[in-house]
Amino acid sequence: MYSISFLMSATPLYKSSSILKNPKPEAQFTVRHSNKENPIMEKCKSFLVFPLLINVLCLFLLPQPILSNELNEFTRQPPRRVIFTTHDRSESDPQQVHISLVGQDHVKVSWITEDKHAPSTVEYGTVSGEYSEKARGHHTSYQYFLYSSAKIHHVSIGPLEPSTTYFYRCGGSGPEFSFKTPPADLPIEFVVVGDLGQTEWTASTLKHADSEDYDVFLLPGDLSYADTHQPLWDSFGRFVEPYASRRPWMVTEGNHEIESFPTTYPNSFTAFNARWPMPFKESGSTSNLYYSFEVAGAHILMLGSYTDFGVDSDQYEWLQADLARVDRSKTPWLIALLHAPWYNTNTAHQGEGEGMRRAMEDLLYNARVDLVFAGHVHAYERFTRIYNNKPDPCGPMYVTIGDGGNREGLALKFKNPASPLSVYREPSFGHGRLRIANETDAHWSWHRNNDADAVEADNLWIHSLSSSRECWNPSRDEL
Numbered sequence: 001m002y003s004i005s006f007l008m009s010a011t012p013l014y015k016s017s018s019i020l021k022n023p024k025p026e027a028q029f030t031v032r033h034s035n036k037e038n039p040i041m042e043k044c045k046s047f048l049v050f051p052l053l054i055n056v057l058c059l060f061l062l063p064q065p066i067l068s069n070e071l072n073e074f075t076r077q078p079p080r081r082v083i084f085t086t087h088d089r090s091e092s093d094p095q096q097v098h099i100s101l102v103g104q105d106h107v108k109v110s111w112i113t114e115d116k117h118a119p120s121t122v123e124y125g126t127v128s129g130e131y132s133e134k135a136r137g138h139h140t141s142y143q144y145f146l147y148s149s150a151k152i153h154h155v156s157i158g159p160l161e162p163s164t165t166y167f168y169r170c171g172g173s174g175p176e177f178s179f180k181t182p183p184a185d186l187p188i189e190f191v192v193v194g195d196l197g198q199t200e201w202t203a204s205t206l207k208h209a210d211s212e213d214y215d216v217f218l219l220p221g222d223l224s225y226a227d228t229h230q231p232l233w234d235s236f237g238r239f240v241e242p243y244a245s246r247r248p249w250m251v252t253e254g255n256h257e258i259e260s261f262p263t264t265y266p267n268s269f270t271a272f273n274a275r276w277p278m279p280f281k282e283s284g285s286t287s288n289l290y291y292s293f294e295v296a297g298a299h300i301l302m303l304g305s306y307t308d309f310g311v312d313s314d315q316y317e318w319l320q321a322d323l324a325r326v327d328r329s330k331t332p333w334l335i336a337l338l339h340a341p342w343y344n345t346n347t348a349h350q351g352e353g354e355g356m357r358r359a360m361e362d363l364l365y366n367a368r369v370d371l372v373f374a375g376h377v378h379a380y381e382r383f384t385r386i387y388n389n390k391p392d393p394c395g396p397m398y399v400t401i402g403d404g405g406n407r408e409g410l411a412l413k414f415k416n417p418a419s420p421l422s423v424y425r426e427p428s429f430g431h432g433r434l435r436i437a438n439e440t441d442a443h444w445s446w447h448r449n450n451d452a453d454a455v456e457a458d459n460l461w462i463h464s465l466s467s468s469r470e471c472w473n474p475s476r477d478e479l
């Protein structure tokens, strides 16, 4: 086990905080907390993102209600218990196995071993127990204050056949895993969940999402909620392994991935970049914080809310070039994911995505992006098609889906009166599914966690803008 894991388990930070009291599900929509800001709490919250010793001091020096949900910055639905997932395999066995797409016909297998001599190899094939192919990759590790990561392996395998189940083994030992490759052509189905965390709500969300087959998992930021406690990154890797080892997980960063401190640890996204490298080089990006990929008939932009996005930034320049390369005859669907929403009628995180919207909205609009998914706000909200704060049939449909189940709970308060741009809004945990049926039509649905069950609470069919003659008419002012 990791050297400071015992400290984590001995630390009463989570167990003693009221946020981990197991609320009754029926309390979800009735409990209301004070929205009053408390300067001591603010100070404590800043310490909560500082490593272990500071957290312990914070816990014991401040009275218990200070750490409770009652004085949180936002009004939240009662969260559920964080699940710390332990490692029960041998040191050389793989743990935290997950896969991601690389190019059209390759998959990257990522895992971690405590054994520093374990090889970075993957054996794979289409028959269980028979591995006709073998690939070699690389490994990395990182240091974060007193924490030293174990050996992090990344191996690209392929070329792979579409819509095919592959069986694989990491490093020549441990259990066999399997995954299914996405289809080469439409239809394709995505699961979309933001602000995931690793709580009992998260477990419920992932179980619901997995109850029906899908091809690719899309996550618009805020993965583990480790918040500088690196063993929670390891716990998260183990927590999601049953799902992330079976289907590609494509992620972009949220604010909880930053994990930097101005003088003591100026580097940002250390754990995120080491553990969850995405195929950014393949799309011409120079940063793991923004990239694009194509799968079946969709071109998907994974944008970075927490790196430079201004008109003179590398990300802006990359996005311009990437959009210029999009061929809508090949990928009729154009979808963007980012963390801080550009449109948001919740009282939480108001205006935080505004700078990025002002910088980049024209690029997405002129490219006729179909859908923009965001997280950050812990609720579900679906907007109409929008451009520059007005309804526009040629703008993207915006969806906030930061309701995966993290430990902070939900953002219960929406602004009133409701904006006519906002079509559906609800502060509940859940997941979304985007089933792209063909070049012109896709079905979007949002499934609320009704405790043990998932209930489809919102759904609609949408048409691709690539099939809209009106939106490609050069006489439109915007073109």
Ligand SMILES: [Fe+2]
Pocket: 195, 222, 254, 255, 256, 339, 375, 376, 377
């Ligand atoms: Fe966030």
